[in-house]
Amino acid sequence: YSTFQGDYKWKKQDLTYRIENYTPDMSVAEVDDSIKRALQVWADVTPLKFTRIYSGTADIMISFVVGDHRDGYPFDGPNGFLAHAFPPFEGIGGDAHFDDDERFFYRSTQGYNLFLVAAHEFGHSLGLEHSRDPGALMYPTYVYRDMDTFVLPKDDVDGIQSLYGPNKDI
């Protein structure tokens, strides 16, 4: 695993997230569930807690955008870059952007599984960089896994716990 160089970690354990808009590829309920599950992946192994808000600025702002969305990192149409997220800091830090030129899905095998892409991006939102371990969630390239049997790989657990410690409730 790898963490961002510098002090890129949240100084609090209670974080907020907000879904700013939705992809037309999935129902609202499917997007909501994918995002909630993706955050829970990290909450399960750390003391972090995520609360959804519906207005104002959250620590993690989530949006579906296309092309140049004015953050200096334009998307490139279908395939290629699927999403990106910023490490923890004030402002755009922690925010996750998903390329809406991709076809995201909930359970179908056509396109990209939003849960998997989101779980990866939220690793960045919390302070993890890309891992060189091909089995890690934080490996840069997309690999399909079944969301119902997904278990966060050890490399990722070690990485996130190096920043926030373990979940003492489990």
Place this chain on the structure above:
Amino acid sequence: IPPPSDTDRESIAENYLTKLYGLPKHTSSDVERSSSAMSLRLKEMQQFFGLKITGKLDDNTLEVMQKPRCGVPDVAA
């Protein structure tokens, strides 16, 4: 689908390394230095993905570059 031409391969690699490995944007007045910089970034990328480290754009390297992925750079920006 026909395989990418040499020009396309170079373009794919240059775009990939500029966005993800800090390759400076190519300037036609400094071709030699750009080529050297590209080889260095290619080696970094090949090392990251556990590929054979040649500093050259081979088929395996290009294949990895064409996989769908996260847009966050692999090396510190």
